[in-house]
Amino acid sequence: MEIREKNDDSITILILSGEIDLNQSPVLRTTLREKAKAKTPRLILDFAAVAYVDSSGLATLIEYYQSSKAYSGKMAICSLAPRVRSSFDLVRLSEVFSIFPDQAEARKALAGGPA
Amino acid sequence: MSPAPKKTNPSGDVILEVRDLVQSYNGRAVLNGLNFKVRKGETFVIMGGSGCGKTTLLRILIGAQKPTSGSVLLFGEDITKASPQELDRIRLRFGMNFQFGALFQSMTVGENIALPLQEHSQVDPSLIEMIVKMKLELVGLTGFENFKPAELSGGMRKRVGLARALALDPELLFSDEPTSGLDPVMTAVVDQLTLDSTRKIGVTAVVVSHDMTSSFRIATHMLMLGSGPRQGEIIAEGTPDQIRANPDPFLQQFVRGEADGPIAFRLSQDDYLKHLLQEG
Numbered sequence: 001m002e003i004r005e006k007n008d009d010s011i012t013i014l015i016l017s018g019e020i021d022l023n024q025s026p027v028l029r030t031t032l033r034e035k036a037k038a039k040t041p042r043l044i045l046d047f048a049a050v051a052y053v054d055s056s057g058l059a060t061l062i063e064y065y066q067s068s069k070a071y072s073g074k075m076a077i078c079s080l081a082p083r084v085r086s087s088f089d090l091v092r093l094s095e096v097f098s099i100f101p102d103q104a105e106a107r108k109a110l111a112g113g114p115a
Numbered sequence: 116m117s118p119a120p121k122k123t124n125p126s127g128d129v130i131l132e133v134r135d136l137v138q139s140y141n142g143r144a145v146l147n148g149l150n151f152k153v154r155k156g157e158t159f160v161i162m163g164g165s166g167c168g169k170t171t172l173l174r175i176l177i178g179a180q181k182p183t184s185g186s187v188l189l190f191g192e193d194i195t196k197a198s199p200q201e202l203d204r205i206r207l208r209f210g211m212n213f214q215f216g217a218l219f220q221s222m223t224v225g226e227n228i229a230l231p232l233q234e235h236s237q238v239d240p241s242l243i244e245m246i247v248k249m250k251l252e253l254v255g256l257t258g259f260e261n262f263k264p265a266e267l268s269g270g271m272r273k274r275v276g277l278a279r280a281l282a283l284d285p286e287l288l289f290s291d292e293p294t295s296g297l298d299p300v301m302t303a304v305v306d307q308l309t310l311d312s313t314r315k316i317g318v319t320a321v322v323v324s325h326d327m328t329s330s331f332r333i334a335t336h337m338l339m340l341g342s343g344p345r346q347g348e349i350i351a352e353g354t355p356d357q358i359r360a361n362p363d364p365f366l367q368q369f370v371r372g373e374a375d376g377p378i379a380f381r382l383s384q385d386d387y388l389k390h391l392l393q394e395g
Contacts, residue, residue, distance in 0.1 A: 022236050022283070029239075054284040056238050059245040086315035091249040 017049035020057030147347030210280030225260030
């Protein structure tokens, strides 16, 4: 998988691509731990180019979510392909994370509240 | 611990291919020259009566038993010729849901589900804990991590077995009689779990079953193994609609669950006499 980073209006956007599986989720975990350590106030994870996410990838997202809560950080996920969205839905993570249809909606939601 | 295997498949969309498979015991062929293919995304149900060789076939498909002859290509690799190390690598790509769960009784539910991740991945223990919770949510058993298998009902144990089979997010799931012994509601629940895994996240499933209602509910492709005079052969193969429309009397007796028909409960008078008078 690849991770590209973009910073815009005090929002950090991570554009992910490829498959997030047992081999690749440690790459995502390293990046997200850095973001948690830096207390990133607003983070968007753009999944538009992600074809697959497994349970280790989902657990990595939960771990970051938990860490960011500790410093009142905000996290949004956007642009999930239907099959990837199903992986979130089946274990009810759509009820846990803020998920948006596209990056613009996610930015609007994160820009709205306090950091 | 070994890294997760690379998801290559030289056979394209064919996940599993069985070629000229024969299994004999004492010169009697239980499986006699089987040929079939399972394609990516299918829910492939293998049906057949008691003693038709379903379980033997499943054991061969997962590499737990070597056939008398023939080959089984899993993800394009012939597992009948694979070394134990190669087999271990291939096994990481599929999950096995055993008929009675095959859970370790001394371990908790959570420890049972975590085991494949601890043994075959380098996932951090804190993440494994979250994965266990997600798998339990998937099978409707949130909060049961610390229970022992003996404290659960048969249906719950079956669902824990399914959660463990899915722990490593396999591309292919083998399921042995996933609904046998369950009441109609629990059967529907387990069927829905299979459908969720296959239709929603794209897992390919090979299910061995003699439960017709369940089979027609989940299958995209079906195969019927013969027994008695047609032991070891494939009676019919096709989509659920093709199976329903197939006029083969053996198949229709099985599908309709009728006592009278070519699937004999007893030997014919002549065969019984021959059997009685047979020496040795």
